[in-house]
Amino acid sequence: MSDPQNPVDLTAALVRCPSVTPEEGGALGLLSDLLSDAGFDCTRVDRNGVANLYARWGAKGAERSFGFNGHTDVVPVGDVTDWSVDPFGAEVRDGVLWGRGAVDMKSGVAAFAAAAVDFVRETPPDGAVILAITGDEEGPSVDGTRALLEWMDEAGERMSVCLVGEPTCPDRMGEMIKIGRRGSMSAWFTVKGTQGHSAYPHRANNPLPPMVRLLDRLASMRLDEGTDHFDASTLAVVTVDTGNPTTNVIPATCRATVNIRFNDTHTGSSLTRLLQSEAEKVADAYGVTIEMDAKISGEAFLTPPGPLSDLVAAAVEAETGVTPELSTSGGTSDARFVKDHCPVVEFGLVGKTMHAVDERVPTDQIVTLKAVYRRILDSYFA
Structure with a gap:
């Protein structure tokens, strides 16, 4: 040097x-x-x-x-x-x-x-x-x-x-x-249904429709209008996966991840509660189990x-x-x-x-x- x-x-x-x-x-x-x-x-x-x-x-x-x-x-x-x-x-x-x-x-x-x-x-x-x-x-x-x-x-x-x-x-x-x-957090969702043959969907409980509905509800939300010093908060769906390589099997589970960048209208805890509430509504409507894990990287x-x-x-x-x-x-x-x-x-x-x-x-x-x-x-x- x-x-x-x-x-x-x-x-x-x-x-x-x-x-x-x-x-x-x-x-x-x-x-x-x-x-x-x-x-x-x-x-x-x-x-x-x-x-x-x-x-x-x-x-x-x-x-x-x-x-x-x-x-x-x-x-x-x-x-x-x-x-x-x-x-x-x-x-x-x-x-x-x-x-x-x-x-x-x-x-x-x-x-x-x-x-x-x-x-x-x-x-x-x-x-x-x-x-x-x-x-x-x-x-x-x-x-x-x-x-x-x-x-x-x-x-x-x-x-x-x-x-x-x-x-x-x-x-x-x-x-x-x-x-x-902005704050940053991610949430991981796992929808658990029942596996079955795609020719007999009534014998299975497909986790994909409730996952799609949940992700649509979340992605369609307007979290806020922004504040004096922050733009509006955003939610992005970043991955969806069933791990299913076939076309004739309804999978038992589906996983997805979302990432939120949020302003000072929210906290990580308040957004976690919001996501959990939406997941519970969809789970009840479709008769499936939805598990959620969240990580708050910063407020x-x-x-x-x-x-x-x-x-x-x-x-x-x-x-x-x-x-x-x-x-x-x-x-x-x-x-x-x-x-x-x-x-x-x-x-x-x-x-x-x-x-x-x-x-x-x-x-x-x-x-x-x-x-x-x-x-x-x-x-x-x-």
Whole structure:
């Protein structure tokens, strides 16, 4: 790594670490060395084979502390022969850095780490700068940021506010800040009927008609009309399966899965009750048994527009010339855990190639991102 404070060089060094979830790949070790050299107290908070890093510059329990959260784990590369470059080669070509994690989100981690190092060396603040970096954002997300936050609570560590460095911009740098996220949940339905010959349907109880009716009822629902900061909630049927390879057998069971992305009109529990109620109505009407399992991946949340979003928006506009939109669009992120600890917003790169073959980022975006993060720190501790 030619210059660890150069965010492009640091991104490249991190991309060369093959940190596919849950492998650490050397990424957190690299960051720990960099941050320790700059005077940060670094602690590995590993849990159940997942590596996490907590780094703090300044006094524990400082009255003001600014936190950054991000992840160094990446999704698998898929078929390596589909790539035009080595996925972990971090090749820079014509001002573009290529490799798995270049966008999501080793560049974000590199930018806030480099900004934090520069800031504490050049203008030591009256307060603390905290970096909470996980290796379990792309995986189950059970032993990553959750583990860090639980450890922080037990250790008496605290962030006053936090910025998550996920990619947030759809098309151009600076256009979007995330001030919340929709909730996400999935539900698995199993309809149990009675198997039989398709020529004698009266001797069977076909689970497919009740499943189709249930899915139609669910897919036809309008869950809400949206709110001031959220679009309308959505329900998608994502799979239906009987496991039946024949044409002359009525199957005994049918399974289906739905996924809901919901706004702050609902909670995961209220939607679970709604789905269960609909399943019971269909089961009673058709004389079948319908079992349901649900998993809530995250609740909808909002950091209301105010001092934190104003601070970040001003820094983004100053460095990019773009006035950012305050949005709650997209999927989930680890901000859904951080919001229980402190106010949180998200800002990062243009995310067009994240998780894609030939993932890549223009190097000037990484430089700009570091400048935005540095300006945020300057303004917060001014």
